Amino acid sequence: MQMTKSTLRQIEELTLNHWQPLSTALYDGWVLRFANGYSKRANSVQPIYTSTLDVHEKIITCENFYNSNQLSTIFKITPFVQPENIDELLQHRGYTVVDPTIVQLRHLDNLETPEPVDIHIAEQLTDEWLHHLCRLSSVNEESRKTMTQMLQNVRAHTCFITLSVDSQVAACGFGVLERGVIGLHDIITAASYRNRGLAEQMILHLLHWGKQRGAQSSYLQVVADNAPARRLYKKLGYTDAYTYWYRVQKYTN
Structure with a gap:
């Protein structure tokens, strides 16, 4: 598998397809996922498609969505986010970085x-x-x-x-x-x-x-600081493709 940005973006889409939430809301190019708070992947905003509305207003709207469901507001930050500066914007709003994770690939x-x-x-x-x-x-x-x-x-x-x-x-x-x-x-x-x-x-x-x-190929996701798992996956022939992390604003009553 040639690691072009387009190919890696398709892998990111597969990671979403293969870990399904209970419900999904589409919001101007962003995908909002909900699953009773079980796992960050299934309870987070995936800003992976081009949007047209004001990004600051969109972030506030997402916060309202998740707060109304008594959930923390979580954004998944990948190399494919739109807009590209959303990680910086979330940092300025006080969001913390959680669980840097590596997506790895191998041919079969x-x-x-x-x-x-x-x-x-x-x-x-x-x-x-x-x-x-x-x-x-x-x-x-x-x-x-x-x-x-x-x-x-x-x-x-x-x-x-x-x-x-x-x-x-x-x-x-x-x-x-x-x-x-x-x-x-x-x-x-x-x-x-x-x-x-x-x-x-x-x-x-x-x-x-x-x-x-x-x-013809395989992917997996491993938390960056999980050294034993990374050693195993390296032995199995997996190599790093890209990294993502979560930006989290904790829910408070």
């Missing part, structure tokens, strides 16, 4: 063959997979209900995967395939099973699933 040529580990794959969301994800991620019941709706909203080809050791689920994650690209999400290993290469093998199985169905 010369994909390593995974080891024959105990893998289970479902192409539709199941209660069992969701149970294991929530258990490994310490997701509470209220957030589980929100996550269930979010995942059911995904309109691309999905793959929900678990890896078991001695009949115990030790790792899980999911992939979404669209436009020849498979995105990896919620890759997690139980603490007692880490540093055993399980996540690496599970990801290889996910990538082979995608490649067999036409994927």
Whole structure:
């Protein structure tokens, strides 16, 4: 995959498609996403398309939108934001920077063959997979209900995967395939099973699933200060494509 700005912008669109909110509002080129406050990606403004209204008024209107839903106002700042100076404008309004994150890519040529580990794959969301994800991620019941709706909203080809050791689920994650690209999400290993290469093998199985169905490349997102995950993804052949972060104004009653 050639890393032109146009190509990377398409990857950004896929990241939004593959992590769906519960509802969306379009506002003069900006996409406002809402999901009961579960995850910043699904509860933030995506200013990725050209707009025509006064940007200062638009920011205030977005704040009113989120405040009326008792949510913090969050803007996702990528290399594709419109207008280009919105990060500076938000800084002047007192917004703080949260969770600098790196989007990484790799081709699926010369994909390593995974080891024959105990893998289970479902192409539709199941209660069992969701149970294991929530258990490994310490997701509470209220957030589980929100996550269930979010995942059911995904309109691309999905793959929900678990890896078991001695009949115990030790790792899980999911992939979404669209436009020849498979995105990896919620890759997690139980603490007692880490540093055993399980996540690496599970990801290889996910990538082979995608490649067999036409994927030519893959993306994932990793928080910049997550050194263990970055080491794993580097070993798997992923390289940095672009960085984003969130600008956050905390909700106060």
